[in-house]
Amino acid sequence: MADTVVTECVSEQAEKNVNVDLGSRSYDIRIGRGLLETAGSEIATLLPGARLAVVTDETVAGIHLKPFSASLTAAGLDHTVITVPAGESTKCFREFEHLCDEILAARLERGDAVVALGGGVVGDLTGFAAAAVRRGMAFVQVPTTLLAQVDSSVGGKTGINSRHGKNLIGAFHQPAVVLADTAILDTLPTRDFRSGYAEVAKYGLLGDADFFAWLEDNWKAVFAGGVERDEAVARSCQAKADVVAADELESGGRALLNLGHTFGHALESAVSYETERLVHGEGVSIGMMLAHEFSERLGLIGQDTVERVHKHLSDVGLPVHVQDIPGQLPPAQTFMDIIAQDKKVSRGALTFILTRGIGEAFVEKDVDPALVSDFLREKLEL
Amino acid sequence: MADTVVTECVSEQAEKNVNVDLGSRSYDIRIGRGLLETAGSEIATLLPGARLAVVTDETVAGIHLKPFSASLTAAGLDHTVITVPAGESTKCFREFEHLCDEILAARLERGDAVVALGGGVVGDLTGFAAAAVRRGMAFVQVPTTLLAQVDSSVGGKTGINSRHGKNLIGAFHQPAVVLADTAILDTLPTRDFRSGYAEVAKYGLLGDADFFAWLEDNWKAVFAGGVERDEAVARSCQAKADVVAADELESGGRALLNLGHTFGHALESAVSYETERLVHGEGVSIGMMLAHEFSERLGLIGQDTVERVHKHLSDVGLPVHVQDIPGQLPPAQTFMDIIAQDKKVSRGALTFILTRGIGEAFVEKDVDPALVSDFLREKLEL
Known part of the structure; x- marks a missing residue:
């Protein structure tokens, strides 16, 4: 019996908390298995007497709405459910x-x-x-994908797409709070989980060599669920929270989070965001490889570092070359045009x-476009 | 000759400046005749090298775009002009x-x-x-109406309308800066100027008895233009800036600025925002009268105060009774429904x-709806 009690205590303590320190806008990210069932009491404590509009999409509603709604009702929270279509085109x-x-x-x-109950699309909209x-x-925010839990639900960026990008x-x-139930991720298709994992690896690559090494040793357990998954989500959220706290409105250091994203976004745009060909995390994975290869080209890192990144991303099953994207890609000049219209251009x-x-990324604001163009041309012709 | 030089100096010094103190988001409101012609250099100093999108409406463009655009060009500011339709329906x-x-x-x-070059509609959108x-x-912001100069361009509230309100x-x-050229107001129809003046009078009524007394003595000069107009605009902006600095996100004291606006908005809504029947400032004028009459009903002020407010608003030609609105009005219950859906309900x-x-307005958060309903019924049946 004593053992059982201890196990329960460990299980209780396993819930992790990451504070995003933004003065009067500070908030907690709670991470753990089964948070969906306790969400009602968490929200009722934080926002006593509040009425809620719960926004979700058709896919998520089918799997997670019932227990979530029951949890709200049990906590006495009056709520309306608003369902939006699933998919990126909803961000309009x-x-x-x-x-x-x-x-x-x-x-x-x-x-x-x-309340946003869903992935990045639902959260952003x-x-x-x-x-x-x-x-x-x-x-x-109640993020239901790994990508949303470690990236889009942290930092306050919200938004929709325009025909310009x-x-x-x-x-x-x-x-006010983010509730990241890591048990929900058991229901994700592997490709979606892997896409989110690209962002997890990114936090190691951009600023935490120890975390990257830990991921190399523990990624299988992160995919399988359990305490390693919670640990990976918590360390990712903490990494992003630290960057965001230092630069809430993206005037400087927050740009570090874009490691792999300039190339990644260009790839997504080049395939017209056709998710059959490429999802966001896959673009980020290839983009991170390109960022490392380009850094090597500039003499910043050695071939061994490039190979280490290549090995880990390949091991987890993420694409690492532009040639891994099925179908034809446009020429390098098209990528350059896309990058020029990217919002991170100044x-x-x-x-x-x-x-x-590894763990030593930095923002370089004055890259010669000709070097990028030559590099991309070469990569596309491989 | 000496006299002429002194006059010029006085004229230069006549440009007024109101600082809105919001920490890192602080900015200046510059007030004076002829600012449109110097806008280019003001903006170029503040935002060196910036490219501009100038948004205006068809009416304003016809009168003020040419000199404004010339001023930008003279200051070397590359700019694109975007014209939107004139009128409230543009806020959609x-x-x-x-x-x-x-x-x-x-x-x-x-x-x-x-850059917003226009009245409240252009500024808000x-x-x-x-x-x-x-x-x-x-x-x-380059506000071109009195209402925009003393109200909508100060405080950072922006927005559009929904079918719900x-x-x-x-x-x-x-x-980053507000440039209020008071000479522009010479081109305003009297009804529009008067509508803006209701907000000017409001600042006296809500918190500055001296200013209200000054307006009673000087309102003709304010309407005629000249230094009194600049003084009235500057004191109004300062009054709003003080309230906004104390409560940027409208969590408390900023509600004071709504003196006359709960009733006023209900009246505007009741006539379906038909500006032939009622424009915003006219609604505010009647609303301020109702707020004073309701305060008298509650024993907060005497009849003499009500009469003093009535006299000044009538003197400048503003409507003071619901009966001053042409056409039929809905019953009191309709007004109560509108007030209940008003965003200032908590x-x-x-x-x-x-x-x-006079000058002693306060926020009362717990008004008995039955008292309001009875009061309105009576006023509508007069």
Whole structure:
């Protein structure tokens, strides 16, 4: 019996907490298995008496809405459910208008809250609507994908896509709390989990060599679930929280988080965001490889470092070469045009995240476009 | 000759400056005749090298765009002009999307700026687009109506209307500078100037008895233009800036600025925002009268105070009774429904701005709806 009690205590303590330190906008990210079932009491404690609009998509609703809703009801939280279509195309002006209207139709007042139950698409769209309705409603994130748990739900970036590019319209709007139930990830298709894992590996590569080494040893356990998964999510959230706390509105250091993303976004754009060919984390994986190879080209790192990154990303099953993307790719000049219109461009100079070693990424604001162009041409012709 | 030089110096010094103190988001409101002609150099000093998207409406463009654009060109500022339709219906999702797209199509980057040249509609829509594009572009306000100069361009509230009500979708987004050219107001129709004046009088009524007394003595000169007008605009901006600095995100004291606005908005809504029947300032004028009469009903002020407010608002030609609105009005219950859906409602309790005398308004968060309903019924049946 004593053993059982101890196990339960360990299990209780296994819930992890990461604080995002942003002064009056500070909040906690809670990480652990089964948080969906205790979400109601967590939210009721934080926002007593609040009425909620729960926004989710059709896919997530089918799997997770019932237990989540039951948890809210058990905690006495009156709530309306708003379902949006699944998929990236939901991050558009039309759905934004629709969602704002639905939140207002639910007659939420100041002091009430909007909850995003879903992946990055639901979180980004819902967060922007929460920021805009009445110029700012309280917002709760319940991310249901690994990508959302370690990336999009941390840091307050919300937004929709425009015909000029992804995430070009939005707001910085911090949540009141993030509840990351890692048991939910058991239901994710492997490809989706792997895509999120690219961002986990990114945190090691950009600033924490120990974490990257830990991932090399423990990635199988992270994929399988259990304490290693919680540890990986918590360390990722902590890494992002540290960067965000130092640069909430992305005026400087936050750009580090874009390691692999300039190339990655260009690849996603080049395949017109066709997820059959490439999902975000796959683009990031190839993008991180390109960032390391480009750093090697510039003499910043050795071939051994490139090979180590290559091995780990390949081991987990992520694509590492542009040739891993099925189908035809456009020529290098198209990529250069996409990169030039990328929102991380500043006054015409190309900004890239380069690296001096595992865990030693840095922001280089003055990269010669000709060097990038030559490098890409070569990679595309391999 | 000496006299002439002195006069010129006085004229130079007549430009007034109000600082809105919001920490890292602080900015200046410059007030004076002829600022449109010097706007280019002001902006170039503040945002060196910035490219601009100038947003204006068809009416304003016809009168003020040419000198403004010439001033920008003279200062070496590269700029694109985006024209939106004039009128309140422009504050909608469709125009918001269109404007965001146009700003992106102009290929503005971080560090560039969006400029609103127009009245409240242009300022509110443009400010929200500036807040949302790339999650926040620098923003400059060049308000061309008295209402915009003393109210909507101060304080960072931006937004559009939803089918559920006015200004229900938006952002707090502070400008980098506000340039209020008081000579522009010479071109305003009297009714528009008068409507803006209701907000000027409001600042006296809510917190500055001396200013209200000064207005009673000087309102004709304010209408005629000249130094009194600049003084009235500057004192109004200062009054709003003080309230905003103490409560940027409207969690408390900023509600004082709503003196006359709960009733006023209900009246505007009741006439379906038909500006032939009622414009915003006229609603505010009647609303301020109602707020004073309701305060008298509650025993907070005497009849003499009500009469003094009545006299001044009537003197300047503003409507003071609901009966001054042409056409039929709905019954009291309709007004109560509108007030209940007003965004200033908190958890079902009615919040009103009441007063204990000229310059002594206060926020009362717990007004009995039955008292309001009885009061309105009586006023509507007069």
